[in-house]
Amino acid sequence: MRSLARISALCVLSALLLLAAAACSVNKNTAASRRWQEFTTRYNVYYNGSEHYKEQLKAMEKGYQDDYSRRVLMHPAEAHSDPKMTKPTGDFKRTIEKMQKAIQLHSITKKPKKRTSSPKDKAFRAREEFNPFLHNAWLMMGRAQYFNGDFLGAASTFFYISRHFKWLPEVVDEAKLWQVRSYLAMDWLYEAENILAHIHRDKLATSSLQSLYDFDQADYLVRSGKGQEAVPFLTRAAEKAHGSQKNRLWFLLGQVQRDLGNKGQAYQAFAKAGKGASTDYRTKFNARIAQSEVFTGSNIKGEVNALKSMARYQRNKEYQDQIYYAIGNLYLSRADSAKAEENYALAIEKSVNGGINKALPQLALGSIYFTQHDYVKAQPLYSEAVPALPETYPDYKKLKLRSDVLDELATYSGNVQLQDSLLDLSKLSEEEQMKVCTRLAEEYVKKQKEAEEEARRQEAIAEANAQGNPAAGKDGPTQFTMNTDKSWYFYNTQTKAAGKTEFQRRWGSRKNEDDWRRRNKNTFSFDEADSEIDDGEETGSEGLPTDSVSPEQKEALAAQSDPGKPEYYLKDIPKTEQEVKNSNDIIQEGLYNMGVILKDKLEDFTDEADEALADFARLLHRA
Numbered sequence: 001m002r003s004l005a006r007i008s009a010l011c012v013l014s015a016l017l018l019l020a021a022a023a024c025s026v027n028k029n030t031a032a033s034r035r036w037q038e039f040t041t042r043y044n045v046y047y048n049g050s051e052h053y054k055e056q057l058k059a060m061e062k063g064y065q066d067d068y069s070r071r072v073l074m075h076p077a078e079a080h081s082d083p084k085m086t087k088p089t090g091d092f093k094r095t096i097e098k099m100q101k102a103i104q105l106h107s108i109t110k111k112p113k114k115r116t117s118s119p120k121d122k123a124f125r126a127r128e129e130f131n132p133f134l135h136n137a138w139l140m141m142g143r144a145q146y147f148n149g150d151f152l153g154a155a156s157t158f159f160y161i162s163r164h165f166k167w168l169p170e171v172v173d174e175a176k177l178w179q180v181r182s183y184l185a186m187d188w189l190y191e192a193e194n195i196l197a198h199i200h201r202d203k204l205a206t207s208s209l210q211s212l213y214d215f216d217q218a219d220y221l222v223r224s225g226k227g228q229e230a231v232p233f234l235t236r237a238a239e240k241a242h243g244s245q246k247n248r249l250w251f252l253l254g255q256v257q258r259d260l261g262n263k264g265q266a267y268q269a270f271a272k273a274g275k276g277a278s279t280d281y282r283t284k285f286n287a288r289i290a291q292s293e294v295f296t297g298s299n300i301k302g303e304v305n306a307l308k309s310m311a312r313y314q315r316n317k318e319y320q321d322q323i324y325y326a327i328g329n330l331y332l333s334r335a336d337s338a339k340a341e342e343n344y345a346l347a348i349e350k351s352v353n354g355g356i357n358k359a360l361p362q363l364a365l366g367s368i369y370f371t372q373h374d375y376v377k378a379q380p381l382y383s384e385a386v387p388a389l390p391e392t393y394p395d396y397k398k399l400k401l402r403s404d405v406l407d408e409l410a411t412y413s414g415n416v417q418l419q420d421s422l423l424d425l426s427k428l429s430e431e432e433q434m435k436v437c438t439r440l441a442e443e444y445v446k447k448q449k450e451a452e453e454e455a456r457r458q459e460a461i462a463e464a465n466a467q468g469n470p471a472a473g474k475d476g477p478t479q480f481t482m483n484t485d486k487s488w489y490f491y492n493t494q495t496k497a498a499g500k501t502e503f504q505r506r507w508g509s510r511k512n513e514d515d516w517r518r519r520n521k522n523t524f525s526f527d528e529a530d531s532e533i534d535d536g537e538e539t540g541s542e543g544l545p546t547d548s549v550s551p552e553q554k555e556a557l558a559a560q561s562d563p564g565k566p567e568y569y570l571k572d573i574p575k576t577e578q579e580v581k582n583s584n585d586i587i588q589e590g591l592y593n594m595g596v597i598l599k600d601k602l603e604d605f606t607d608e609a610d611e612a613l614a615d616f617a618r619l620l621h622r623a
Contacts, residue, residue, distance in 0.1 A: 029112040049098025060090035068286040080149030092144035099141035155182035263294040320350035359385035375413035379406040412590040437566035
């Protein structure tokens with residue numbers, strides 16, 4: 001009997017609950033139904049989606065690897081708009097689905113019964129949504145769309161909220177500010193400005209809305225190139241931020257202040273960017289490097305020593321290129337170009353990962369060589385650095401143009417340098433000439449041996465790594481083959497570089513023109529016709545048939561073709577008045593062409609125009 005009574009009680013309770021649920025369904029609009037739908041929305045679907053949202057957002061902000069070689073983003077989510085940037089982690093699809101479910105299941109759109117004709121009752125009945133909590137689901141869905149990279153979808157959601165929740169002014173303000181943020185992520189500055197112009201910070205009801213306004217204004221002004229106006233907004237946004245986002249905004253403020261020339265303020269901002277017990281080492285390191293770039297002290301010795309001490313730590317091994325680049329910048333800021341060159345070269349040598357961190361010291365060193373008219377040294381630096389730069393890099397088009405023109409300049413510059421050196425050697429005695437040429441030959445042999453040993457070592461390491469035994473390849477020699485990945489020649493950078501070096505060793509620096517192998521063109525290409533080698537008969541380097549050359553002559557000819565022999569360098573030294581005249585003609589022709597290229601092909605940039613004048617002046621001095 002007791003069991004039957006319990007079953008009966010449960011049935012009655014279930015029936016009552018079903019009746020209550022039916023009375024509180026979304027098809028009814030009563031005080032009870034509104035409270036019930038609010039309760040189930042808040043603590044069921046919305047809660048689950050909100051927890052997922054918090055987890056994903058925290059992972060995104062903490063895990064994103066900022067690119068400190070360029071202006072950092074206001075938030076990692078903005079990386080979604082640039083296909084060339086690393087996409088942030090975090091998937092907010094589950095949150096979006098939960099919010100869509102909340103809206104679909106718990107939205108109350110049915111009008112309540114009319115009670116009075118008062119303005120308050122009329123305003124209440126004019127609403128489009130009667131679930132008092134559902135606006136939170138709409139806002140959460142829009143934010144999740146934004147952080148998931150669907151900026152247009154997010155902007156549409158926030159626009160809908162601003163239009164359909166007008167009885168909630170704080171919700172409308174928040175929706176408009178997030179709409180601005182979505183527009184800025186797409187770089188729609190005009191649309192963002194139109195909304196911001198109608199929002200006044202001092203009229204926003206809460207501090208969280210004011211912080212969101214500061215974030216939007218800072219983002220808009222930075223993107224618009226109005227750095228000075230952005231500083232107060234960005235400062236407040238950084239002060240109110242938390243965790244890695246706080247470090248990120250302080251670093252951006254440091255970059256803005258640096259670009260404005262406010263080195264002292266930039267130094268302080270970078271210092272704050274590297275603070276915090278939870279700040280990751282990569283951020284601390286880059287903040288410290290950035291500080292050195294804006295150092296304003298009169299004595300850089302302490303700053304240089306601090307950076308050098310960082311280079312000695314094993315954990316900074318992969319960052320040594322950035323350290324020596326920063327040291328080079330310190331010396332360059334004090335007009336010590338010799339020390340700057342030395343450290344830029346070290347930065348290039350120590351680069352492990354390549355990319356833009358290697359490209360920056362290459363550009364810096366190439367710029368020094370360019371201003372020194374040493375186009376032969378500048379050309380390969382620009383040639384390797386420019387392809388590693390993003391097209392958004394400052395003055396990218398100018399750097400690309402300079403690199404292209406340097407490819408042509410290097411030929412003439414190399415000829416001028418070579419003939420200058422040969423003319424200097426021609427003024428020495430034969431004994432002194434032999435000493436110089438012997439030293440050059442020994443240096444060449446030494447470099448060749450070092451290059452071969454390094455190539456064998458690298459090949460051994462690569463082979464050992466491929467076999468899963470890295471330690472075995474440290475010292476063990478192996479057969480060296482250049483194209484180790486068996487790719488097509490022109491897809492292999494290492495092979496191309498080696499091929500270019502070998503070509504220049506054999507043929508010298510050549511213009512890209514017809515008949516490039518004609519005799520006497522190892523230094524300069526004359527327009528007038530030169531006598532050509534008869535293809536029908538094999539000849540030596542002096543144009544004599546090989547079958548008429550004695551063994552002694554063959555040995556001498558072989559020595560003249562081997563860079564490891566002094567005769568290779570002796571043969572090019574001018575010995576007669578005509579040869580001296582030819583060398584001077586080559587120099588004058590080279591200087592003239594260099595001046596013309598700089599003047600006509602670099603679009604009259606001021607710096608390049610000065611370089612052209614300098615080369616013309618050198619030409620007039622020699623005339």
